[in-house]
Amino acid sequence: MVPSAVPPHPETQYLDLLRDLLERGARREDRTGVGTLALFGRQMRFDLSRGFPLLTTKRIFYKAAIHELLWFLSGDTRLRPLLQNGVRIWTDWPLARYRRETGESIDQETFERRVLEDDAFAARWGDLGPVYGKQWRAWETADGRVVDQIAQLVDGIRGNPTSRRLLFTGWNVGELERMALPPCHMTYQYFVADGRLSGILYQRSADTLLGLPWNLCEAALLIHMLAQQCDLEPGELVWTGADVHLYLNHVEQARQQLGREPRPLPRLVIRRRPESLFGYRFEDFAIEGYDPHPHIRAEVAV
Template sequence: MMSHGEQHYLDLMRRVLERGDERLDRTGVGTLSLFGEMLRFDLSDGTVPILTTKRVFWKTAVKEMLWFLTGRTDLRSLLQQNVRIWTDWPLQKYRQASGETISQANFETRILTDDAFAAQWGDLGPIYGKQWRRWQGPDGKVYDQIGALVETLKRDPASRRMLFHAWNVADLGQMALPPCHMVYQFHVTKGRLSCMMMQRSVDLMLGAPFNWVGTVALMLMLADQAELELGDFVWVGGDVHLYRNHLDAAREQLSRQPRALPRMRLTRHADSIDDYRIEDFAVDGYDPHRAIAADVAV
């Protein structure tokens, strides 16, 4: 489902450019925004929505998803894998608190080499992985939403309660960034696993393409554990926006022709949902246009 699948994304980007509401957001950058959008990708033929009108660094997205599944929330464990997509938020916090104009590279070096500094400034709070794997109830009991999902997929795949989410109201204030991709719901029919993922806030240029790769990787792992094939990936966006400093990049992307979607597969069966590694993922036939630079709005 490559060309027409990606075209749906490009059409959405064009609608945001043409009809988006001009809004001043918390970052101060400003956005063009639409509310309530949906895209559907058919994964049953093996193709996956890794965009081709710009290069998407799919290994970084998969590494992030694997990190979420560990339940960890420390920046160091990401940096050790050369994943830097979460640095901006603790870096901003440190700069504001210390008044030091430290570079990102030097900040990351200190996180990697200074245990005390990493403990103080390198924890991202109870973000996704904490909520997915270690949601703590008021009675102190810890709930593993992912583990429960795997078991339900195996024993009761017709259940309408196969979902997990990260919007833990009591913990929001402690998070480096409140969850954007909030809710994942799953459905099995005729031996195929489908997923609907809801994002409350969608950076259409940088965030959505990256989150789609992570979701498909998660679907592959869950399907592997439950002996299922892939069905549909349904994406629902709440506030779907382009940042004002991304508009030229978006227009450049819209000028390009989509190419055939690649395929993603697992190279081995893992014993459990906790046993996958980046080496277990392979992408075939990925031939994207060159990358497009765009700054993250923090």
């Protein structure tokens, strides 16, 4: 009897994508001025029964990713709640706007401190516009209604699990210009079969080195949360990227990461089942068995 082949480590897909970008990516100018190596149309699949898809070839600061997802689900668009939880990844955009409009070369630490301590300053400069959470929880229609896409999604999974409309999106064309950053991870859709909940994320723009690892973590976490709330088991995370790119100032970091071997994926534990999807707290989640390679530092392109 021929032994069955051992399936490749799930993270191999991500490393193959990095390698493909380095070897075959088209060199392109971009909005930030940094430049990218880019490919169009890629897909990865993660069976969540094999582990939580948190990259191991470099340390991912998953605690900040959990805080960010909970912030999205709260519907908040203010910078202050993120900073109060030590999440600084959204500061670059309002800081750049402040510098551009005032001419003041304020440093990031000073800007963040003013957002935290000065209510008037936070109201003027610390709101990110109608970004993800606003669209997910309070999409405004032309006739004046407000739609909670996430609440509708939960109701749909519970009440009509074979529907092909189990989805939500952040791409509100009428409000893009008011957003600090239009949604990159823009549309999520879900599928129920054999007692398992699977999800697909369509990402229009993927910063492969910095952003994508967070996107995978958050999309997988959301599947786990939805599955728990709807009495299902987590199924598969399918990720689809359109403009998949590696910034030119991330090339050496990508090569460094490709020199590392993946380690076993960790396991997500949800310690409590709240009454609704919106009742989860940060302390409800634990990542067990996470033993990654060291962090690789890289700058965000703004």
